[in-house]
Amino acid sequence: MFAVEVKVGLKKGVSDPEGSNTRKSLELLGYEEVKEVRSLKVYRMQIDATSREEAQERLEEMCKRLLSNPVINTHEIVFM
Amino acid sequence: MFAVEVKVGLKKGVSDPEGSNTRKSLELLGYEEVKEVRSLKVYRMQIDATSREEAQERLEEMCKRLLSNPVINTHEIVFM
Numbered sequence: 001m002f003a004v005e006v007k008v009g010l011k012k013g014v015s016d017p018e019g020s021n022t023r024k025s026l027e028l029l030g031y032e033e034v035k036e037v038r039s040l041k042v043y044r045m046q047i048d049a050t051s052r053e054e055a056q057e058r059l060e061e062m063c064k065r066l067l068s069n070p071v072i073n074t075h076e077i078v079f080m
Numbered sequence: 081m082f083a084v085e086v087k088v089g090l091k092k093g094v095s096d097p098e099g100s101n102t103r104k105s106l107e108l109l110g111y112e113e114v115k116e117v118r119s120l121k122v123y124r125m126q127i128d129a130t131s132r133e134e135a136q137e138r139l140e141e142m143c144k145r146l147l148s149n150p151v152i153n154t155h156e157i158v159f160m
Binding site for chain 1 (some may be wrong): 081085089099102105108113114115116117118119120121122123124125127128129131142146147149
């Protein structure tokens with residue numbers, strides 16, 4: 001069993017209103033030191049596999065088929 | 081300048097429909113090996129501070145004031 005985080009973000013150049021509005025709100029609260037905010041969606045999973053390589057391969061497939069939209073998203077698979 | 085990830089998740093016992101529906105959808109697509117999915121929101125930030133400790137302290141404050149709802153959320157600050 002592997003614990004994994006699949007991080008789905010937005011590609012460079014794709015606007016991220018949630019991130020930029022978060023930055024603006026933080027600024028209004030007095031946190032001017034925050035220079036950039038990008039929002040990401042993370043899926044923390046428990047996955048059964050015989051090896052890390054197998055898990056990685058299956059997860060890449062899941063990202064392509066369901067979790068990530070290749071037109072606008074990037075994804076990252078991180079084993080914990 | 082520090083690169084930081086603020087991970088906002090749901091406390092244990094708080095239902096996570098996005099996570100459980102993602103698991104169900106993956107199961108329907110044939111990925112029965114995925115045993116659990118929890119969803120998290122991540123804010124990837126660039127923050128100016130004189131030290132890591134100062135950044136950490138300010139970020140904890142931001143979580144309390146804006147990013148996280150202590151009734152249902154947990155938060156984690158990870159320096160990259």
